Amino acid sequence: MSVDVAVVPVAGLGTRLLPLTRSVPKELLPLGSKPVLQHVIDELESAGIRHIVLVTGAGESSIRQHFGIDSNLERQLLAKGKADQLTQLQSLADGIQIDYVRQSRQLGLGHAIWCARDIIGDRPFTIALGDAMFGLNNSTLCQRLQRVFINTSADAVIAFHEVPKDRVSRYGVAKVGATNIDGEGSFEVADLIEKPATADAPSQYAIAARYVCHSQIFNLLGNTKEGVGGEIQLTDALRTLILAGGKVVGVPLQQNEKRFDVGNFDSYFSAFVEVACADPIHGNALKQQLQAILDKD
Numbered sequence: 001m002s003v004d005v006a007v008v009p010v011a012g013l014g015t016r017l018l019p020l021t022r023s024v025p026k027e028l029l030p031l032g033s034k035p036v037l038q039h040v041i042d043e044l045e046s047a048g049i050r051h052i053v054l055v056t057g058a059g060e061s062s063i064r065q066h067f068g069i070d071s072n073l074e075r076q077l078l079a080k081g082k083a084d085q086l087t088q089l090q091s092l093a094d095g096i097q098i099d100y101v102r103q104s105r106q107l108g109l110g111h112a113i114w115c116a117r118d119i120i121g122d123r124p125f126t127i128a129l130g131d132a133m134f135g136l137n138n139s140t141l142c143q144r145l146q147r148v149f150i151n152t153s154a155d156a157v158i159a160f161h162e163v164p165k166d167r168v169s170r171y172g173v174a175k176v177g178a179t180n181i182d183g184e185g186s187f188e189v190a191d192l193i194e195k196p197a198t199a200d201a202p203s204q205y206a207i208a209a210r211y212v213c214h215s216q217i218f219n220l221l222g223n224t225k226e227g228v229g230g231e232i233q234l235t236d237a238l239r240t241l242i243l244a245g246g247k248v249v250g251v252p253l254q255q256n257e258k259r260f261d262v263g264n265f266d267s268y269f270s271a272f273v274e275v276a277c278a279d280p281i282h283g284n285a286l287k288q289q290l291q292a293i294l295d296k297d
């Protein structure tokens, strides 16, 4: 068995980033020289994913434009002798089939995933949230999740990062069962709570934007009632799976897999600066400029 298809929800309204996201979907905000969504697609591609379902909302046309072919632009780059840029452009999602599904109503992450059910069918699939990337050097997180999914015969595998206690209420949080079940640090997820109050959080392990699931999750999502925020939560469907005896495995992030996300201005600004500073061409100049700004203060 292999996992070669992924669902990437990109339908959020980005309300925490207004006015920036008034006409630009948050998944197209740049982290360094690429939109965050391009980093996510690159990560999936290097994990062997060949078919991606983007679940879109109001920002669908600009996302389609980013991954679509623009013959006019290609002709112009060719005419101006900009072969490097042309190659770069043509290699965006090259060899990957991208399908688009519209989430017509904003009913939550669980509902967004459920919208992809007809295209995914009965295949196991990866879920990658389109507003977060991991590490600065081609993360292997999705690859590891897929490996653990197969090696542990799990029904679902979820990435987790440890967060400070005062931040647990922003995430889905795990109750940790048996630890190190595969000799690689993976743990059994005994329960899950979406956005718990600090006092109710069963641990500081927060769901980190990447999952691998069997297609059975679609049935569970179809029967999941509105949860936190009045939305249909993926976490609640995974909880039902656990309570019904399903095997759900947690994979912690590695030291070098810092999470960069564009969820709010604080995380977006710092993510942009850190990713841009690591840019092989422009990074050093930026670092010097930042240093000069800091020295003036």
Ligand code: G1P
Residues within 6 Å of the ligand: 109, 129, 170, 171, 172, 173, 194, 195, 206, 207, 208, 209, 210, 233, 234, 235, 263
């Ligand atoms: C979603 C999930 C949550 C997870 C978070 C980050 O929340 O519902 O469980 O921890 O993504 O991956 P959101 O950020 O959409 O509110």
